[in-house]
Amino acid sequence: MSNETFRKRGHVESGHVQTFTRLEEYIIRGLAHHISQNEEVSLTFLAEECHVSKSTVIMAVKKLGYQGFDDLVHNIRFNAQTSSGVLLPGKLVEGDCEEIVCKLADRLRLCEGRRNFIFTGDRRTSDVVARYMSRKLAMFDLFATMSTDYAMARREVLECGTAFFILHRELPRRAAHEQDAGYGMGMLRSARDAGFDIVAFSDDPDRRAAQEADLLVRISPNEDEDVDLFVPKTLMVFEQALTHYAQRRSANGE
Known part of the structure; x- marks a missing residue:
């Protein structure tokens, strides 16, 4: 991010474009230099480096259109992660994402x-997804219990709904143990026999349980061996489906 980029961000206030003093220009140049070197600086460090008070730095930052120094740092981090694909991966699923999201909303x-x-x-990884999904579903009065207990798949008085399977293939460097391709099949078949509709989120094309699901959400595999994006990708697809579901309920006056 260059000094000129910062200058262009100067916003209009009371009908006049913000102008910068020489001291503010100096602060912005120093800030731009650190950012161009991928160096993250604190408010205190920048103030001391420029021999000014913290309030002077904040004033310069606000003229750039930010609410304060913390807002500036947040935006820099967000933009860096977005451009690298770490925070918002471009490809979430294999296939038509919109179609899959709509089908998932139907399952909800x-x-x-x-x-x-x-x-x-x-x-180690998928439990994070399950806990999050369980809490979010409860916000819509949809209740799903986290479980690996076969008793959950038995027929009971309450009608069976949906069984969600989170089947993640861990990165080779992080996997503490290998799971065979048939892992989860017993639970899936028990759930299906009891009358559950099966939804599987999986990035493992060899997992037989995923292949036999009524709806398979094929999460795009990791492109980087050092970065595991299964959790954020899965949650992003799930959130999109919840949005569709909520919009349908609203349209129906529910």
Whole structure:
């Protein structure tokens, strides 16, 4: 991010374009230099480096259109992560994302007033997804219990709804143990026999349980061996489906 980029961000206030004093220009040049070197500086460090008070630095930053120094740092981090694809990966799923999201929203309808559960393929990564999904579903009065207990797949008085399977293939460097391709099949078949609709989120094309799901959300595989994006990708698809579901309920006056 260059000094000129900062200058162009100067916003209009009371009908006049913000102007910078020589001291503010000096502060902005120093800030731009650190950013161009991928160096993150604190408010205190920048103030001391420029031999000014913290309030002077904040005033210069606000003239750039930010609410304060913290807002500036947040935007720099967000833009850097977005451009690198770490925070917002471009490709979430294999296939038509919009179509998959709509189908997933249909499955959320099947959860209403029924017994649902979330099965995780591993307890180190996928449990994070399951806990998040369970909490978010509860906000819409949809209840899904996290479980690997076969008893959850039995027929009971309450009608069966949807069984969500989180089946993640961990990065080779991080996997503590190998899971065979058939892992989860017993639970899936028990759930299907009991009458559950099966939804699987998986980035493992060899996982047989994923292949036999009623709806398979094929999360795009990791492109970087050092960065595991299964969790954020899965949650982003899930959030999009929740948005569709909420919009449908609103349209129906629910």
